[in-house]
Amino acid sequence: MATAKTAAPRGEARGASARPRGGARGVLGRIADRYLLIVYTLLAVIYLLLPVFVIILFSFNNPPGRSNFLWSGFTLKYWLNPFGVSGLPEAVALSLEIAFLSTLISTILGTLVAIALERYRFRGRAPINALIFLPMATPEIIMGASLLTLFVAIGAAPFFPLNFVTILIAHVMFNISYVVVTVRARLAGFPRHLEEAAADLYANEWETFRRVTFPLILPGVVAGALLAFSLSIDDFVITNFSAGKTQTFPMFIYAKAKIGIPVQVNVIGTIIFLVAVGAVFVTTLASRRSNKR
């Protein structure tokens, strides 16, 4: 680790190599200096992506039995029939439904909170900041477990027995903070004079918000929504505590982990990966284009 020595291929900094540096180093040292960190970074990236590669590779596997654990030949048959396992299509549909709904609710609630915290000075900001921050700093198992004790203590519908509603409540709960933080980051660098200009041109508060503020914070809102969606669709721990007998896609994977995971799960996992990568790609392109304008 810790290799700050002469990091310098930054324009004029390159001339720095002429300065005395205490102890001469040969060609070997310079090569190591220039390439060591690059090689290290490539290794780290390979390490990070190795499991992703395995997930994709094993979606083409053709295992003889139920467990998709050993490589035993290439096949496309699971890609042609990705929902051919009982319970899987329902679980994926439920996950998508919860992800959409919880993203919608948490994005609205979170954006409003972000605007209030960034735009207004009032007493009680500190405790509210803490309340927003704490869910991000609490282990998931504790949030899941404490929600479960609440639902059990109420012990009546619609909270108990656990169902779709309780999962949704939990997902909105852990998503709000992430939306708030993402939207606030966008609001913090916000050109206030545009709003003042709108007010000077006789726009009322609502018109100013709709035609000036909202379009400008929209990238932050979209980023927050994407984050919320990806957190929701992948959540296992909290969902496991608030789902009861209802089964989401991660819970389906967990249930099958002990008895052998169907190859189709890898196919769906790969599709989700590709869609997410595509979404990031599209939003990056879109924000680049709007920056150019």
Place this chain on the structure above:
Amino acid sequence: MGTLLKRHRWIAPVALLSPGVLWLLVFYLYPAVQMLQSSFWSGSLETGFTFSFDNYTNYTKALASYAPMYGRSIMYAGAATVLTFLIAYPLAYTIAFRGGRFKNVLLFLVVAPFFTSFLLRTISWTILLSDDSPILRVIHMLPGVSPEFRLLATPIAVISGITYAFLPFMTLPVYVAVEKIDFRLVEAARDLYAGPWRPGGAIVGFVVGGGLATVLGVAFEWDFLITGIVGGIVGAGVGWFFISESFVRVTFPLSVPGVFAGSLLTFIPAIGDYINAELLGNPDTTMIGNVIQNKFLTQNDYPAASALSFMLMAGVLVVVAIYARILGTEELSASAGRI
């Protein structure tokens, strides 16, 4: 409406805040209070629960039986935090200072694992670390490794699983902190004759390299004294040549907030994690998360489970409070938001 809003300036913020804040009060904060209450319950799901302060024995019993699991969780999460720091710092540093036009691509690759399911990634590690995997075959070819050596279902697998799972949580805050550093400060340090950091770099390198190699030696059942010394010498060499004074006195101090935020964001999810211990470990690697999950969802022993969770939460809150004191919550949530 406009005049109403202007006359009562508090209406707008309250209206904006209340839905979100209420949701968190009711479904985040209140359940924590509820959990404290249920930790003083006795009874069962069938007979119903009764509250009494006499049931503080839930805590003493829980501590008596599960203290080792708390200890193990702290140890595993701590080890994983140190490892993520060692892996993530050079990575974040390189992306920030040498990424050039590949900066965004590299950042994207760092977060790309998040686009696949957390469970599927952990299951991938069970495939990669299993006895028949190519990785194990290579390790078995190394000299001095016993043929019985395995990785899956060992503490090493659990710690490396946790390290892998939360590596981006460390990388991103460190990256954000390093990226903000004004590089002219580093140049100024060099102009003021900041050279290699000697002998400090060698000492730090020796300790880190030696420590890592010793742990590896123990894990692979080699002579850990020899591996430790070899690792220490390699580390000292790297430290001697590559750690500069400008890094120690300018870059690193300026990146400390990122390191703090990153270690908090790694340690907290790591200490509550039970998926890695369950899928990659064995019965002797049980962490406190496994116990809580099992008591809540399989045994329906809510009182004991609540007591266990509450103690974990209290511990985490102490850590968070210390960090918030040093760092402020705004900085912490800002780095959390970038993930």
